[in-house]
Amino acid sequence: MAFSKTDIHHLTALACKAADAAAIETLVHFRTRGLVADNKRDQGFDPVTAADRASEAAIRGVVTAARPGDAILGEEEAGRDGTSGVVWVIDPIDGTRGFISGTPTWGTLIAVGDADGPQIGIVDQPYIGERFIGTPQQAYMQRGDMQTPLAVSAVQDLSDAIIFTTFPEVGSTDERTGFEAVAGQCKLVRFGMDCYAHALVAAGHVDLVIEAGLAAYDVQAPIALVRAAGGIATSWSGKDAHNGGQMILAATPELHAAALKILEPYAYD
Amino acid sequence: MAFSKTDIHHLTALACKAADAAAIETLVHFRTRGLVADNKRDQGFDPVTAADRASEAAIRGVVTAARPGDAILGEEEAGRDGTSGVVWVIDPIDGTRGFISGTPTWGTLIAVGDADGPQIGIVDQPYIGERFIGTPQQAYMQRGDMQTPLAVSAVQDLSDAIIFTTFPEVGSTDERTGFEAVAGQCKLVRFGMDCYAHALVAAGHVDLVIEAGLAAYDVQAPIALVRAAGGIATSWSGKDAHNGGQMILAATPELHAAALKILEPYAYD
Numbered sequence: 001m002a003f004s005k006t007d008i009h010h011l012t013a014l015a016c017k018a019a020d021a022a023a024i025e026t027l028v029h030f031r032t033r034g035l036v037a038d039n040k041r042d043q044g045f046d047p048v049t050a051a052d053r054a055s056e057a058a059i060r061g062v063v064t065a066a067r068p069g070d071a072i073l074g075e076e077e078a079g080r081d082g083t084s085g086v087v088w089v090i091d092p093i094d095g096t097r098g099f100i101s102g103t104p105t106w107g108t109l110i111a112v113g114d115a116d117g118p119q120i121g122i123v124d125q126p127y128i129g130e131r132f133i134g135t136p137q138q139a140y141m142q143r144g145d146m147q148t149p150l151a152v153s154a155v156q157d158l159s160d161a162i163i164f165t166t167f168p169e170v171g172s173t174d175e176r177t178g179f180e181a182v183a184g185q186c187k188l189v190r191f192g193m194d195c196y197a198h199a200l201v202a203a204g205h206v207d208l209v210i211e212a213g214l215a216a217y218d219v220q221a222p223i224a225l226v227r228a229a230g231g232i233a234t235s236w237s238g239k240d241a242h243n244g245g246q247m248i249l250a251a252t253p254e255l256h257a258a259a260l261k262i263l264e265p266y267a268y269d
Numbered sequence: 270m271a272f273s274k275t276d277i278h279h280l281t282a283l284a285c286k287a288a289d290a291a292a293i294e295t296l297v298h299f300r301t302r303g304l305v306a307d308n309k310r311d312q313g314f315d316p317v318t319a320a321d322r323a324s325e326a327a328i329r330g331v332v333t334a335a336r337p338g339d340a341i342l343g344e345e346e347a348g349r350d351g352t353s354g355v356v357w358v359i360d361p362i363d364g365t366r367g368f369i370s371g372t373p374t375w376g377t378l379i380a381v382g383d384a385d386g387p388q389i390g391i392v393d394q395p396y397i398g399e400r401f402i403g404t405p406q407q408a409y410m411q412r413g414d415m416q417t418p419l420a421v422s423a424v425q426d427l428s429d430a431i432i433f434t435t436f437p438e439v440g441s442t443d444e445r446t447g448f449e450a451v452a453g454q455c456k457l458v459r460f461g462m463d464c465y466a467h468a469l470v471a472a473g474h475v476d477l478v479i480e481a482g483l484a485a486y487d488v489q490a491p492i493a494l495v496r497a498a499g500g501i502a503t504s505w506s507g508k509d510a511h512n513g514g515q516m517i518l519a520a521t522p523e524l525h526a527a528a529l530k531i532l533e534p535y536a537y538d
Binding site: 031033097098100101102103105127128188191192193197200203204205206 | 302466
């Protein structure tokens with residue numbers, strides 16, 4: 001279903017209220033000593049902090065109080081089915097590795113959409129004070145009283161592109177080979193900014209993002225945000241990516257096509 | 270020579286004034302479209318922007334007006350010899366790759382010292398509004414009206430350590446092997462934050478930094494800052510690192526010793 005203008009206005013305002021509630025929880029923990037990072041996985045380091053859990057609880061509280069019939073899918077708690085058809089997909093802290101390192105490049109991700117995918121996406125970085133907002137009507141960055149419109153870059157050739165990724169920390173060996181085949185043709189490669197790099201695609205400073213091994217809550221807000229700013233967001237084979245897995249964010253159709261051509265042998269969907 | 274208390278007060282205030290002047294130049298260019306990145310090197314991508322040059326000129330202007338007898342070593346212009354024995358070492362934008370990608374993890378670096386190395390170090394990130402200041406008397410972060418004291422972490426074991434580096438973008442293949450041997454024993458490895466990661470060592474959020482292929486203007490401000498916060502800054506063989514090359518920043522003597530033991534075969538000084 002397509003949201004009406006009124007729906008979009010209401011849902012975006014509620015998403016901002018939820019992001020405000022999350023920020024109180026994240027900022028009270030950010031850069032405190034003795035932040036506890038539990039290990040969710042058997043192998044490797046996947047930190048989950050008290051801040052993650054408190055942030056997700058705060059978002060759920062705001063959404064549920066206003067819209068008890070909406071479905072919610074989050075990183076930390078079990079998903080909740082809804083009756084309204086509206087789905088909230090949230091990552092309370094995307095980039096927890098950055099969070100526990102004191103780098104303000106993590107973000108709180110809130111997407112609102114339906115079973116067909118996200119329509120509204122927010123990437124919130126409250127320490128810097130930046131909120132990137134994308135809806136079917138507009139894309140802008142709010143910082144204090146200042147609103148800056150967001151629009152993707154016009155870069156068409158890989159040789160002119162700045163590419164970001166979370167590799168080498170995500171993805172299989174094959175997927176990494178695919179990423180590197182694209183990255184090797186780009187002007188500049190940068191690593192490890194998580195959702196903050198996705199927001200910079202919407203802002204027109206980063207031209208291409210290639211990721212793999214992501215979950216729905218990692219990708220839905222960035223997908224809606226980048227699309228709202230005029231960019232393209234798909235899987236590595238050009239399909240919808242809102243269930244996670246392999247994702248590409250591109251500023252232009254030309255850049256998207258050039259990356260897809262190289263990634264095709266490594267795409268699994 | 271050791272600076273007197275009065276010298277330190279005066280020089281730190283002047284360094285802050287210079288950082289203010291630099292911020293005007295950097296912020297007017299940050300996140301503008303069509304930022305021109307020249308290529309300084311024959312191979313690879315070493316971007317130099319108009320913002321770099323304007324920032325260095327602003328710093329030199331402030332320093333020279335107040336202290337014409339001081340020496341200045343900067344990244345963009347030829348060095349100037351002095352008569353006072355005081356040496357300013359400046360990098361107008363450290364992390365230019367981050368700068369042109371829109372990520373606010375670059376910094377303006379200002380060190381003040383003498384021929385024996387830096388004594389005062391400033392890492393300034395004006396978009397976020399953070400200024401990390403280290404002197405022989407104190408270490409603190411200034412953000413708006415808020416001053417936060419800086420102190421390194423108490424982490425002693427590599428297995429508990431968060432390590433940052435600019436690898437794989439700097440250093441030789443051998444040096445990278447050395448870095449990876451240390452990183453493989455650490456709890457968490459992060460890439461590409463340049464001076465911002467160095468400031469986070471002083472702030473106690475990052476425990477270890479290993480770099481290679483750096484210049485004097487890359488390292489002097491971080492060295493003074495990390496030492497002021499109680500940390501250790503040396504070359505890979507434990508010698509002074511203020512002329513650049515290989516550098517290690519460590520929160521504690523134990524962590525420093527553990528890293529040095531692994532890096533020793535790869536140290537060249």
